Amino acid sequence: MPRKAESPGKVTIVEIARLAGVGVGTASRALGHGKDVAPATRERVLRVAAELNYVVSPEASRLAKGTRGxxxxxxxxxxxxxxxxxxxxxxxxxxxxxxxxxxxxxxxxxxxxxxxxxxxxxxxxxxxxxxxxxxxxxxxxxxxxxxxxxxxxxxxxxxxxxxxxDDHTAARQAVDHLLFLGHRRIGMLEAHDPAQPELPATRSPAYAEALRERGLSVDPSLVLASSWSGENGAALMARLLSIPEPPTAVFAHSDEVALGAVRTLRRSGLRPGVDVSVIGIDDHPLAELTDLTTVRQHxxxxxxxxxxxxxxxxxxxxxxxxxxxxPTELVVRSSTGPPPPASSRNA
CATH class of the missing domain: 3.40.50.2300 (Response regulator)
Incomplete structure (x- = not known):
């Protein structure tokens, strides 16, 4: 026959301990699956709790352990x-x-x-x-x-x-891919976060390092910076296209910035991956939809x-x-390809 508490209302652990014939501390450890409780005692306490539909309060259990959860x-x-x-x-x-x-x-x-x-x-x-x-x-x-x-x-x-x-490794994967394809005039679209102005552009040193290893110097006119957004990426790409000798490829610090750059290229009548290559970092869901080459992270x-x-x-x-x-990994799609012949760029 199910046990009954002495008084109606909410069942307390004191009641559970009394009906199980143990101390309150023992009942608490048994219900919380703590140590130093004999199996038979634990079983008796749990049986009484089940008969009275007693449920351990998560908050009380956490406080007993000295945590908030x-x-x-x-x-x-x-x-x-x-x-x-x-x-x-x-x-x-x-x-x-x-x-x-x-x-x-x-x-x-x-x-x-x-x-x-x-x-x-x-x-x-x-x-x-x-x-x-x-x-x-x-x-x-x-x-x-x-x-x-x-x-x-x-x-x-x-x-x-x-x-x-590793931001340095991810950036090297991106820039090395462009260099492997034969690009030598590579622009970079730096992205800065206004919410964290103290953080440096950690992906930029890898860009300069990769160029130096190929005997190339950094052209300051090819490095532009703005805050992190697709709209800013589009504006920076427009600036790169306006200089006397635009880059044949662009490394963007993120896919969002790279997607903005791709939009500007298309609106300018240029084909990403054919006339100008673009690569980003992240593998944003829109990267696959737009066939953007990127360095994937998870x-x-x-x-x-x-x-x-x-x-x-x-x-x-x-x-x-x-x-x-x-880990990061290079994901090659159609937004990157070999540099175009000089004649086509000068046409």
Missing amino acids: RVAVVVPHLSRWFFGEVVEGLVRVLHAADLDVLLYHVADPDERRDFFTRLPARRKVDAVVVVGFQVDPDEQDQLATMGVHIVAAGGQSAAYPSVHI PSAQGAVAGDMVVTLLGGGSLTDDSVIA
Whole structure:
């Protein structure tokens, strides 16, 4: 016959312990699958809990372990494909580990400072995952005083656990591809993020290095920079086409910028991959649709790796590698090809 609690209403763990004939601490450990509980005792406690339809409160269980079970995810952009992919992979892993996610949007340096200033007062999270940017030393100190773990996803190498691509390698894959095709006059469209003005253009040094190795010098007129968007990529490509000797190929820091460049070429009556080659980095979903050659990365997988790092750290484990380099690969499509004959360019 099912057991009954002494009083109606919500069943408490005190009631479970009384009916099972154990102490409250033992009942708590049994329900939480803790150690140092005899199998027969655990079975008795679980049977009583099942008969009374008692469910352990996740919040109470987390507090008993000294954790909140929450992770703050901080992103500078919400609408961009890359950041959405990273967050999707990250959240999938965290939710599978029964961790709640609090999403914070920091659109500019002021909002970022405000977030890190106010976070210690909130004390709501056990870990912070930053997506696509670095945490400066002062911000790291603030988190350290809270005992909060920090993990970076999709940014650059950092002094804390991180997963990211090697930007230098990715850029070399792009520029070396153009050089292999025979291009010698190669332009570069640099992309800077206004939300993170302190970050350098990490893909630019690889461009200069690749040219130097082929005995070529960097022509400043072929290197243009703007903020990260397709519209800006289109405007920069128009500027390159207006100089006396335009490039035969263009390396863009991202697919979004490269797609803008492709639009300008087509509107100018030029054929991408025939008259002017264009390559980007990312493998944005639109890259395949528009047949854009690119260097592929996997942002969702980077998010998942960051999630695994958080789960390991919150579980008291140690990371076998606290700086994971995610792979990149060249994907050749029709937007790149050999340089056109000189006669066709001068026609």
